[in-house]
Amino acid sequence: xxxxxxxxxxxxxxxxxxxxxxxxxxxxxxxxxxxxxxxxxxxxxxxxxxxxxxxxxxxxxxxxxxxxxxxxxxxxxxxxxxxxxxxxxxxxxxxxxxxxxxxxxxxxxxxxxxxxxxxxxxxxxxxxxxxxxxxxxxxxxxxxxxxxxxxxxxxxxxxxxxxxxxxxxxxxxxxxxxxxxxxxxxxxxxxxxxxxxxxxxxxxxxxxxxxxxxxxxxxxxxxxxxxxxxxxxxxxxxxxxxxxxxxxxxxxxxxxxxxxxxxxxxxxxxxxxxxxxxxxxxxxxxxxxxxxxxxxxx
Amino acid sequence: xxxxxxxxxxxxxxxxxxxxxxxxxxxxxxxxxxxxxxxxxxxxxxxxxxxxxxxxxxxxxxxxxxxxxxxxxxxxxxxxxxxxxxxxxxxxxxxxxxxxxxxxxxxxxxxxxxxxxxxxxxxxxxxxxxxxxxxxxxxxxxxxxxxxxxxxxxxxxxxxxxxxxxxxxxxxxxxxxxxxxxxxxxxxxxxxxxxxxxxxxxxxxxxxxxxxxxxxxxxxxxxxxxxxxxxxxxxxxxxxxxxxxxxxxxxxxxxxxxxxxxxxxxxxxxxxxxxxxxxxxxxxxxxxxxxxxxxxxxxxxxxxxxxxxxxxxxxxxx
Numbered sequence: 001x002x003x004x005x006x007x008x009x010x011x012x013x014x015x016x017x018x019x020x021x022x023x024x025x026x027x028x029x030x031x032x033x034x035x036x037x038x039x040x041x042x043x044x045x046x047x048x049x050x051x052x053x054x055x056x057x058x059x060x061x062x063x064x065x066x067x068x069x070x071x072x073x074x075x076x077x078x079x080x081x082x083x084x085x086x087x088x089x090x091x092x093x094x095x096x097x098x099x100x101x102x103x104x105x106x107x108x109x110x111x112x113x114x115x116x117x118x119x120x121x122x123x124x125x126x127x128x129x130x131x132x133x134x135x136x137x138x139x140x141x142x143x144x145x146x147x148x149x150x151x152x153x154x155x156x157x158x159x160x161x162x163x164x165x166x167x168x169x170x171x172x173x174x175x176x177x178x179x180x181x182x183x184x185x186x187x188x189x190x191x192x193x194x195x196x197x198x199x200x201x202x203x204x205x206x207x208x209x210x211x212x213x214x215x216x217x218x219x220x221x222x223x224x225x226x227x228x229x230x231x232x233x234x235x236x237x238x239x240x241x242x243x244x245x246x247x248x249x250x251x252x253x254x255x256x257x258x259x260x261x262x263x264x265x266x267x268x269x270x271x272x273x274x275x276x277x278x279x280x281x282x283x284x285x286x287x288x289x290x291x292x293x294x295x296x297x298x
Numbered sequence: 299x300x301x302x303x304x305x306x307x308x309x310x311x312x313x314x315x316x317x318x319x320x321x322x323x324x325x326x327x328x329x330x331x332x333x334x335x336x337x338x339x340x341x342x343x344x345x346x347x348x349x350x351x352x353x354x355x356x357x358x359x360x361x362x363x364x365x366x367x368x369x370x371x372x373x374x375x376x377x378x379x380x381x382x383x384x385x386x387x388x389x390x391x392x393x394x395x396x397x398x399x400x401x402x403x404x405x406x407x408x409x410x411x412x413x414x415x416x417x418x419x420x421x422x423x424x425x426x427x428x429x430x431x432x433x434x435x436x437x438x439x440x441x442x443x444x445x446x447x448x449x450x451x452x453x454x455x456x457x458x459x460x461x462x463x464x465x466x467x468x469x470x471x472x473x474x475x476x477x478x479x480x481x482x483x484x485x486x487x488x489x490x491x492x493x494x495x496x497x498x499x500x501x502x503x504x505x506x507x508x509x510x511x512x513x514x515x516x517x518x519x520x521x522x523x524x525x526x527x528x529x530x531x532x533x534x535x536x537x538x539x540x541x542x543x544x545x546x547x548x549x550x551x552x553x554x555x556x557x558x559x560x561x562x563x564x565x566x567x568x569x570x571x572x573x574x575x576x577x578x579x580x581x582x583x584x585x586x587x588x589x590x591x592x593x594x595x596x597x598x599x600x601x602x603x604x605x606x607x608x609x610x611x612x613x614x615x616x
Contacts, residue, residue, distance in 0.1 A: 044397055051401045055564075116351060116395075118358035118402045150363045 001103070003135050003166070004076035010096050012075055013089050016068065020060040020086040028056040029090050037097040043109065050094050050113060054087025054120065061085050078162025078191040079130050091124040096131060103134040114141060119150055126156035129163035136167065143172040146179060154183070158190060165192025174201040177226060178208065187222050188291025197226035206235050218245070220294050221253030225287050228260035236265055243273070249293060252276060252285055305549060306571075309531045310334040310556035311410070311439070311471060311489065311518035314372065315353075315361055321521070321528045322368035328532040331571045332371040334560060335361065336410035336439050338379050341523045347391035350378075354395065358402045371571050373560070375409030375439045376400050383423035384415070393426060400434050406560040407431070409439025410471060413450045416443060424454070428461040437562050438463060442472045451477045455484055469559050472520070474498060478506060482514060487559045491520040492530035500534040504541045512547035516555040 018026055032049040035041055062084050064072070072079045081089065100106040110132075114125055126145045129138055142164055145157035157164065158176050168176065173196050180187050187193050205227050209219045224242070227235060242254035255276035258266040270277050279285035307330045314322070314335050325333075335357055344350060357374040365372035376399045378392045400408060408431040413420050431438045438458065443450035451470060458468050465485035473481055473488045481488040490498050490506065498506075503517060519530035527533070535552040539545065560566050 047398055048401055051398075051403075054403070112398075116355050116398050118355075118404070119363055120403055122359070150360070 002133055003163075004079070004131055006096060006133065009075055009131050010093060012071060013081075013093050013096075016062045016064070016081070016084075017057060017086050017089050017093070020062050021057045021090075025057040025086070029053070029093070033093060033097045036094055037099065039099045043112075046094070046098060046109070047113065050091055051121065053090040053094065054085070057087045057090040059085045059087050062089060076130050076162065078165070080160045080191075081127070083160065084127065088120070088124040088127065091121070092128040092131060095125075095128050096133075100133045103137055106134060107137040110138075111141075114144075119152060122148070122150070122153045123156040126153060127161060129157070130161060130166075135163065138163075139167050139169070139172075142168060143175075146172065146176045151183075154179070155185070159185065160189050160191065162191040165190075165196050170196075170198060170200065174198070174204055177201055178204055181205070181208070181220055181223055184220070186291040186295050187225060188288055193226065194287075197229060199230045202227040202230035202235070206238055209238060218247075218250075221249050222287070222291055222294055224253045224257040225260075225290075228257040229262065231257065231261040231263045231266050236263060236269075239266060240269065243269075249290070252290055255280060256285065256287060256290065305329060305535070305545075306331045306553055307531045307535060308332045308334075308553045308556045309519050309521075309528070310469070310516055310560060311336055311491065311520045312528060313338060313520070313522035314365060314528075315340075315356065316523035317521060317528055319364070319368065322365060322370060325528050325532075326369045328529050330370060330532065332373065332557075332566070333365065334406060334439075334556070334566075335372060335374045336407075336441075337374065337376050338410055338441075338522070339381050343382055343385065345385075345388070347388060347395065350392045351395055354399045358399065358404060362404060371566075373404045373406045373566050375407035375437075375560075376402075376405050377408045377411040377427055377439075378423055379410060380412050380414040380420045380424065380441060380443075383420045384417055386419050386422075389419065389423050393423065396427070396430060400430065400436060404565055405436075406563040406565045407437040407439050407469070409437075409469075410441040411438065412440040412454045413443050414441070416446065416450055416453065421457070425457060425461065428458055428463055431467075432461065432463055435563075436467075437560055438468045440468060440470045442470060442477065444472075447472075447474070448476050448480075452480055455481065455486055459484075466559075467562060469516070471518070475502065475506065478510060478515075482510060485514075487514050487516065487555065489516045489518055489556075491518055492527070492534050493520065494525055494527055500530065500537050503534050504538050504543065507538060507543055507547060507551055508541075512543075512550040512555070514555060514559075515551050516559070517552050518556075 017029065036046045036049055062081060064082050069080065069082065072081060095110070098106060098109065117125060129142060132138060142157055145153060148154045158180055164173060164176055177187060177190060177193070180190060205223050209223055212219045231239060239254050239257050242250045255270055255273055258270035259280045276285065309330055312333050312335060314333060337354060337357060354376055357376070362372040376396060378389055378396070383389050399405060408427050411424055411427045413424065428438060440454050442454060455470065469487040469489050470481045471489040472491045478488050490503055492498050492500050492503055507515065517531055517534050519526060519528050521528040521530065531552050535548050538548045557566065557568060
């Protein structure tokens with residue numbers, strides 16, 4: 001029923017909000033938290049508190065220290081509220097304070113919220129998924145978030161969020177990864193990207209690469225990260241092709257793909273590129289480095 | 299159009315849901331920095347409350363995002379319009395939805411509400427919504443009837459006063475030469491819709507401002523799914539300047555008065571668009587399910603607005 005210890009998560013969020021809001025903002029929030037956690041509170045009380053939270057708590061970005069980040073991931077593996085605002089964190093707290101003993105009733109209340117949410121509310125809702133009780137009830141909702149055509153909403157569910165890797169079915173997961181690439185964001189920010197890679201995703205990604213190449217375009221070198229463990233005779237042709245492309249970053253991707261592949265010819269191919277091989281062994285060249293490099297304007 | 303000195307315009311009544319991205323691009327190019335979209339009907343009556351829920355959600359969600367991609371800030375007013383108030387069974391359900399939406403970010407009023415045929419049902423839901431506006435401290439945007447206009451306009455004002463709403467919290471829309479005096483005399487805001495064929499023409503609008511001055515008067519396009527012009531505000535501004543109305547008066551009528559009136563919601567501030575974050579950032583823009591429209595370079599910064607027909611403006615979602 002829980003992904004994290006609820007009270008500890010609430011305490012942690014309160015602590016972060018405290019640093020980024022006014023005493024009045026905090027006081028307003030405490031009062032609303034008490035109000036909505038009461039089983040006799042009306043739905044209207046909750047919806048109004050959720051909607052107006054940023055007006056009272058503010059929209060200042062949370063200031064997380066390295067220690068906070070550590071604490072976040074100890075509370076919930078992969079949890080990372082670095083990009084959250086105080087108002088957003090207040091909204092998450094409100095979600096965690098709702099009575100939730102009846103999972104279906106809890107889900108229904110949140111469903112109505114998701115269905116009527118503005119952009120900021122949607123962002124807060126999706127980013128809070130990894131802390132919510134009854135996580136198994138929100139799988140379809142998370143897949144719906146991946147379908148959003150609003151960038152910030154898509155990011156909230158797909159990036160820096162450990163919920164999808166934990167709960168999405170394979171098909172939905174594969175759509176999430178492909179769409180992230182498709183819209184030009186770095187898959188390095190997808191939590192669980194390596195753990196959830198699978199042969200079907202590898203196939204979808206190589207098909208996508210072929211489609212792009214056929215149109216005379218390039219693909220992001222990160223595309224080969226989930227493909228690497230599943231390189232076979234067919235995909236190996238693609239990897240060889242990368243080494244013949246003009247950009248250094250494509251060679252780096254090809255070398256990394258070879259290094260992470262169990263396919264023997266790929267291992268041998270890497271031997272022909274000793275410089276890249278050395279950089280990989282020294283951990284100077286890795287997928288994280290490559291992900292960051294794709295996001296740097298050239 | 300006459301040079302409008304790079305002034306900024308605000309269109310406080312425009313149904314962008316019915317418009318294309320070309321309109322957004324042209325509006326931004328003509329200097330419109332913000333729009334207010336009142337909730338209205340969609341050309342035919344809805345039959346399910348869910349249709350209203352999704353419509354309201356799109357006004358605070360998708361439409362706002364779509365506008366932002368063209369450098370335009372989008373606000374809305376939320377309400378049950380008078381036409382559809384006549385379906386009482388449905389109206390009851392819509393009334394239950396309204397509290398979910400009236401306090402959302404960027405909702406600047408309850409509207410557009412009022413009378414159309416001036417039926418008993420219209421009266422009932424108009425009054426209930428005035429009470430809601432009073433409860434949450436929001437301005438009211440009033441639609442005045444096409445037929446029996448003068449009587450309907452006066453009645454809407456009387457009823458709002460009866461409910462204890464201050465006139466400066468009420469924007470009375472779709473005025474003409476016959477209604478404007480009553481509205482101004484009573485201390486309400488008087489909005490004028492400039493339509494190519496019906497309602498007001500911009501020629502007549504110039505005369506109204508010459509006669510009544512610029513206090514508490516505002517101009518809008520009410521552009522929607524019918525014949526209408528989303529550039530009515532800048533075009534009227536341009537004509538006013540050409541006909542010798544002062545820059546300051548034009549600025550009030552086509553920008554500042556609307557900002558002051560709807561600003562009473564606390565949800566619309568000039569700083570929303572005059573700040574570094576209000577630059578268009580198409581990197582935030584999204585490509586959906588099928589095509590990234592590869593090869594299109596996102597436009598960032600500078601409130602950039604690709605001209606109509608420029609394919610780089612069509613990077614929005616599929």
